[in-house]
Amino acid sequence: MIKATVIGSGNVAQHLIQAFLKSDTIELQQVFSRQKESVLHLVDDSKIATNWQQLLESDIYIIAVSDSAIAEVSSNLPFKNRFVVHTSGGVPLEELDSKNRRGVFYPLQTFTKDKEVDFSKIPICLESEVDDDYTTLEDLAEAIGAKHYLISSNQRKSLHVAAVFVNNFTNHLYQIGKEICAEHQLPFEILKPLIAETAEKVQHLSPLEAQTGPAKRNDQNTIQAHLALLTNNMQKEIYKILTQSIQQSNVKKL
Amino acid sequence: MIKATVIGSGNVAQHLIQAFLKSDTIELQQVFSRQKESVLHLVDDSKIATNWQQLLESDIYIIAVSDSAIAEVSSNLPFKNRFVVHTSGGVPLEELDSKNRRGVFYPLQTFTKDKEVDFSKIPICLESEVDDDYTTLEDLAEAIGAKHYLISSNQRKSLHVAAVFVNNFTNHLYQIGKEICAEHQLPFEILKPLIAETAEKVQHLSPLEAQTGPAKRNDQNTIQAHLALLTNNMQKEIYKILTQSIQQSNVKKL
Numbered sequence: 001m002i003k004a005t006v007i008g009s010g011n012v013a014q015h016l017i018q019a020f021l022k023s024d025t026i027e028l029q030q031v032f033s034r035q036k037e038s039v040l041h042l043v044d045d046s047k048i049a050t051n052w053q054q055l056l057e058s059d060i061y062i063i064a065v066s067d068s069a070i071a072e073v074s075s076n077l078p079f080k081n082r083f084v085v086h087t088s089g090g091v092p093l094e095e096l097d098s099k100n101r102r103g104v105f106y107p108l109q110t111f112t113k114d115k116e117v118d119f120s121k122i123p124i125c126l127e128s129e130v131d132d133d134y135t136t137l138e139d140l141a142e143a144i145g146a147k148h149y150l151i152s153s154n155q156r157k158s159l160h161v162a163a164v165f166v167n168n169f170t171n172h173l174y175q176i177g178k179e180i181c182a183e184h185q186l187p188f189e190i191l192k193p194l195i196a197e198t199a200e201k202v203q204h205l206s207p208l209e210a211q212t213g214p215a216k217r218n219d220q221n222t223i224q225a226h227l228a229l230l231t232n233n234m235q236k237e238i239y240k241i242l243t244q245s246i247q248q249s250n251v252k253k254l
Numbered sequence: 255m256i257k258a259t260v261i262g263s264g265n266v267a268q269h270l271i272q273a274f275l276k277s278d279t280i281e282l283q284q285v286f287s288r289q290k291e292s293v294l295h296l297v298d299d300s301k302i303a304t305n306w307q308q309l310l311e312s313d314i315y316i317i318a319v320s321d322s323a324i325a326e327v328s329s330n331l332p333f334k335n336r337f338v339v340h341t342s343g344g345v346p347l348e349e350l351d352s353k354n355r356r357g358v359f360y361p362l363q364t365f366t367k368d369k370e371v372d373f374s375k376i377p378i379c380l381e382s383e384v385d386d387d388y389t390t391l392e393d394l395a396e397a398i399g400a401k402h403y404l405i406s407s408n409q410r411k412s413l414h415v416a417a418v419f420v421n422n423f424t425n426h427l428y429q430i431g432k433e434i435c436a437e438h439q440l441p442f443e444i445l446k447p448l449i450a451e452t453a454e455k456v457q458h459l460s461p462l463e464a465q466t467g468p469a470k471r472n473d474q475n476t477i478q479a480h481l482a483l484l485t486n487n488m489q490k491e492i493y494k495i496l497t498q499s500i501q502q503s504n505v506k507k508l
Contacts (some may be wrong), residue, residue, distance in 0.1 A: 014389060067476070090468075090476050108444060109465060110451050110460070114422040125445045149444060151296035158438040159445075161480045161493075166445050167452045168467030169496045171426070173419045175503060180416040184409050190362060190377045191413075191420050193456055197364055198421045199453030203446055205366070207429035212364060213422030214344075222321070222344050226415045234499050239415075242423045245488050249429060 001027045002140055005058040007073060009033035011111045012087050013064035017042050019119050019144040026143045029058040052078045060136055062087060062105060063096075071095045083133050089160035092153040101241055103128035105137055106156060107146070110167055119144040125151035125159065176235055183231070208249065215246035255281045256394055259312040261327060263287035266341050267318035271296050273398040280397045283312040291390045292378040314390055316341060316359060317350075325349045328448050343414035345380055346407040357382035359391055360410060361400070364421055373398040374417050379413065380403035430489055437485070462503065469500035 004026050007014050013031070017039065018029045032049045039048060049055050055078065063073050064087045074084055075098040084096055085103035096102040108204050111117060124146045126137040134150075141148035151159060173241040174195060178188045201210045214222035223243055230236045258280050260267050267285075271293065274282045278377040286303045287293050294303060303309050310334065317327050318341045328338055328351040338350055339357035350356040358381040365371060378400045388404075395402035405413060428449060432442040455464045468476035477497055484490045 038374050067473075090479075100377055108448055110309060110448060110455065110464075112455060112464075121447050121450075123447060125444075143352070149441075151440070155438050157479070157483060158434055159440055161439070161483055162431040162434040162445060163448055163486075164467055164469075164480060164493075165427045165489075166449050168465070168469060168500070169492075170424045170427050170449075170452050170494055171456065171461050171464050171466075172469075172500050172503070173424050174456050175465065176499075177416040177420040178461055180412055180419070184412040186405070186409055186413055187417070188460075189415060190379075190403060193375050193377060194362055194364060194417055195420050195424075195453050195456060196375075196464075197421075198424050199449050201364065201366060202425065202449060206442075207425050207432055210366075210425050211422065211429065213418055213426075215418075215422060215426075219321075225344075225411070229411060229415055234495075234502060235419075237495055238423075238499060241488075241491055242426055245430075245492060246422070246426050248488060249426070 001025060001137065002143060003027050003029045003057075003059045004140065005029045005032065005055065005061045007032040007061060008064035009035065009038040010064065010066070011113055012107065013062075014039070014042065014113075015111055015117045015119075016062060016064060016087070016107075016144075019117070023143045029056055030054075032124065043112065052076050055079070056142060057082075059083065060085060060103075060140065061100075067091050071097070074100070080123060083128075083130075083136060085128075089125075089156060089163060092157070093129070094153070100131055101128070101130050103133050103137060104151075104153070104156065105140065106151070108159065108163060119146045122146050124148045125156055127151060127153060127156070140243070146192070173238075176238070179232070180230075211249070213246070215243040216250060218250075255279060256359065256390060256397065257281050257283045257311075257313045257411070258394065259283045259286065259309065259315045260318060261286040261315060262287065262318035263292040264318065264320070265367055266361065267316075268293070268296065268367075269365055269371045269373075270341070270361075270398075271315060273371070278398040280394065283310055284308075306330050309333070311336075313337065314339060314357075315354075317351040321345050328354070337382075337390060339382075339385075339391070340426070343379075343410060343417060347383070348407070355382070355384050355387055357387050357391055358405075358407070358410065359394065360405070362413065362417060370481070373400045376400050378402045379410055381405060381407060381410070388419060427492075430492070434484075434489070465500065465503070467500075470504060472501060472504075 020026045026164050030049050061084045070086045080099040084100040085105045106125040107122045109122045124141045128134040266488045274280045284303050315338045334353040338354040339359045360379040361376050363376045378395045382388040435442050
């Protein structure tokens with residue numbers, strides 16, 4: 001059994017708590033949350049710590065709080081030489097206080113409150129200072145059925161940027177699609193199957209093979225007609241630069 | 255029974271042929287293809303027309319060829335006053351030769367060769383000059399189980415631009431994600447569940463609600479760190495403009 005303590009009560013913390021409770025090989029030791037109410041629907045009152053002194057000994061302490069709070073929370077821990085990890089894509093291992101053995105347990109996924117998470121479909125990026133601790137991380141990931149990868153802090157930084165492109169920026173393109181629809185009395189509904197299939201396609205094909213459209217074909221008539229149609233300058237600029245970038249990728253491919 | 259003739263042998267044509275063959279209420283009258291071989295795996299030799307004079311009478315002729323060939327193909331048809339449609343998002347109804355009654359049957363989806371298509375998940379945009387022909391289009395869409403929408407040529411132009419954003423441009427962001435991974439010895443695999451979930455999220459949430467990330471939070475530290483990490487100038491520019499656009503959306507929302 002791995003004794004695990006979760007520090008935090010946000011989205012990631014709650015999904016981890018739920019996954020840990022379901023696992024046969026993880027004992028959820030405690031949850032640390034200043035506001036008991038935010039986790040009382042998940043764990044018994046007796047398992048909730050609301051101040052640092054109440055924290056019991058655990059095999060691993062998982063800090064699942066906002067990026068900017070990680071350093072401070074790790075300094076507040078009233079013990080040393082234990083195994084403490086954070087769950088962030090954007091924060092290096094070194095931001096954790098060095099009084100404890102440090103590590104990272106970063107689930108690379110976008111979490112939605114109140115939507116159940118299937119950890120078997122979530123890659124978890126692992127990192128630790130000490131080899132033995134890495135085994136704990138692997139066991140923990142496997143106990144919730146997740147795929148795991150050894151990813152260094154440097155790699156994780158780049159992975160986080162890549163994630164911004166395929167998640168944050170992609171979602172914003174959906175938003176632009178929705179705005180264009182709204183402007184022309186079209187239901188956003190109509191784009192949803194296309195959005196789903198676009199993501200589905202690259203699960204099996206490379207994005208370069210999956211690329212289609214006027215930019216790829218260098219169909220200048222259509223490109224100019226589209227630009228003339230866009231009334232929003234920001235949308236025009238985004239259209240231009242992404243078209244240009246697709247065309248550069250084409251050239252690289254040749 | 256609707257007698258339908260498909261003109262063309264590309265991706266869209268082949269998927270329509272397969273769907274028509276499965277339907278109980280569509281009779282696939284003929285397929286027109288200059289190269290018999292490209293459709294012989296789908297239909298019997300006797301059903302393939304290789305020159306215009308062989309075309310039999312049909313309730314609807316569906317021109318599924320590349321955008322630039324639509325006008326010419328429609329002029330080549332050796333008959334008049336019949337119902338002729340194209341399947342393109344980017345071409346107005348008026349590009350069809352006016353000697354026939356014109357319409358549009360545009361399935362809004364990205365098709366992959368050799369991958370079976372489930373038309374029940376594909377919205378089809380319909381348009382016709384004559385009211386009675388619209389009924390034929392509705393019947394045809396319903397016969398293959400597809401949702402359909404009345405979309406004017408003007409609306410369809412805008413819808414096509416929106417589709418470029420959520421499909422072509424989104425796919426290109428996946429490509430950038432893959433390039434960043436490759437540069438840092440990370441497997442693209444690791445991003446695939448995130449790509450899938452990002453698309454899944456907006457099936458139920460609005461993109462504005464689903465938006466997360468440093469741009470949304472106006473987390474300048476992370477934004478600057480990401481820009482410093484990107485080695486490719488085009489990627490930097492795309493990062494900047496999409497970050498700026500997300501921030502403008504935030505403001506609009508307030």
